[in-house]
Amino acid sequence: MARRYRNLIGRIVSPRNMEAALRLTAAGKRLTPGYLEFKEFSALNLADLAREMADGSYVAGTPHEFHIFDPKKRLISALPFRDRVAQQALCLVVAPIFDSALLPRAFACRPGKGTHAGVVQLQSELRREVGATHFLKTDFSAYFASIERPVLWQLIEAKISCRLTLRLIGAMVPRFGIGLPIGSLTSQIFANLYTGATLDRYLQQTLGERLWYRYMDDLVVLGANSAHLAKVKIAIEEYSRDHLGLRFSKWQVAPVSRGINFLGYRIWASHKLLRKDSVTRARRKIAAYRAAGDHERLRKFIAAWLGHAGWADSANLIRSLGLSGRGS
Numbered sequence: 001m002a003r004r005y006r007n008l009i010g011r012i013v014s015p016r017n018m019e020a021a022l023r024l025t026a027a028g029k030r031l032t033p034g035y036l037e038f039k040e041f042s043a044l045n046l047a048d049l050a051r052e053m054a055d056g057s058y059v060a061g062t063p064h065e066f067h068i069f070d071p072k073k074r075l076i077s078a079l080p081f082r083d084r085v086a087q088q089a090l091c092l093v094v095a096p097i098f099d100s101a102l103l104p105r106a107f108a109c110r111p112g113k114g115t116h117a118g119v120v121q122l123q124s125e126l127r128r129e130v131g132a133t134h135f136l137k138t139d140f141s142a143y144f145a146s147i148e149r150p151v152l153w154q155l156i157e158a159k160i161s162c163r164l165t166l167r168l169i170g171a172m173v174p175r176f177g178i179g180l181p182i183g184s185l186t187s188q189i190f191a192n193l194y195t196g197a198t199l200d201r202y203l204q205q206t207l208g209e210r211l212w213y214r215y216m217d218d219l220v221v222l223g224a225n226s227a228h229l230a231k232v233k234i235a236i237e238e239y240s241r242d243h244l245g246l247r248f249s250k251w252q253v254a255p256v257s258r259g260i261n262f263l264g265y266r267i268w269a270s271h272k273l274l275r276k277d278s279v280t281r282a283r284r285k286i287a288a289y290r291a292a293g294d295h296e297r298l299r300k301f302i303a304a305w306l307g308h309a310g311w312a313d314s315a316n317l318i319r320s321l322g323l324s325g326r327g328s
Contacts, residue, residue, distance in 0.1 A: 026039075090168060107121075126267065133256060147191060198244060274317065286298065
């Protein structure tokens with residue numbers, strides 16, 4: 001029987017954990033009004049927040065909602081600073097618990113994983129697995145907005161039995177309804193758990209697939225032929241629809257010789273390139289910042305983009321953009 005964790009609330013609201021949560025939340029936010037207001041009486045504010053989280057009186061504030069285009073339109077819910085501290089304190093304790101329910105081939109929002117780890121492992125196995133001639137690529141439609149909370153709560157309660165901790169989670173993530181907001185720490189962890197403790201296990205343990213790679217709602221499966229992968233597609237599509245309320249927005253079965261679009265890169269056994277739409281967006285942003293004379297935003301964007309581009313075979317591309325840097 002899987003272990004269920006009890007008596008967690010004391011660890012969550014301990015002074016040491018709350019102070020660590022404040023430090024992590026404040027990183028990069030030290031000039032924001034929310035941080036400055038909280039910091040003015042930080043010891044008192046932190047103690048009051050811990051008391052509310054422990055006694056059940058905690059109520060989350062109203063998030064600031066806005067849209068971004070990255071590359072498609074997404075609604076982001078930015079919580080007040082105080083609520084971000086509360087979520088960070090919770091996640092410092094419960095995130096490792098939920099991470100233990102995930103399989104090694106889930107790469108999103110996990111220590112030692114991430115986009116580059118997923119890309120490296122996929123390319124490494126393309127080189128080793130000579131029989132992996134085709135790939136299945138799937139993507140879910142409106143993933144965060146489609147998560148069925150009662151199903152999610154079954155997964156949460158399968159790991160945690162601490163009543164006070166469950167009540168705190170309930171103040172952040174309602175038990176009923178559909179959807180998780182994009183932009184909060186709890187959403188990242190629970191959205192990863194939603195398919196990680198269900199679909200991943202179905203794919204590996206029931207269907208017997210061993211060469212798969214998932215980053216949140218982005219899934220790639222390698223196989224020996226297209227007919228087999230088409231059957232895998234049907235199986236996971238039916239499972240996702242019937243058990244999780246998720247539907248594919250798009251899917252593809254193709255030879256690996258075409259290159260696999262995964263996590264911002266086009267990946268072959270021999271090399272990897274940046275996706276074409278990523279390069280197009282980068283060109284447009286660089287041109288816009290240069291035209292506007294916005295040197296600071298240009299500098300920050302180039303630094304971040306070069307970090308991403310450096311994981312691809314991008315030396316010629318970087319030179320064509322007139323940037324200093326080195327492709328791998």
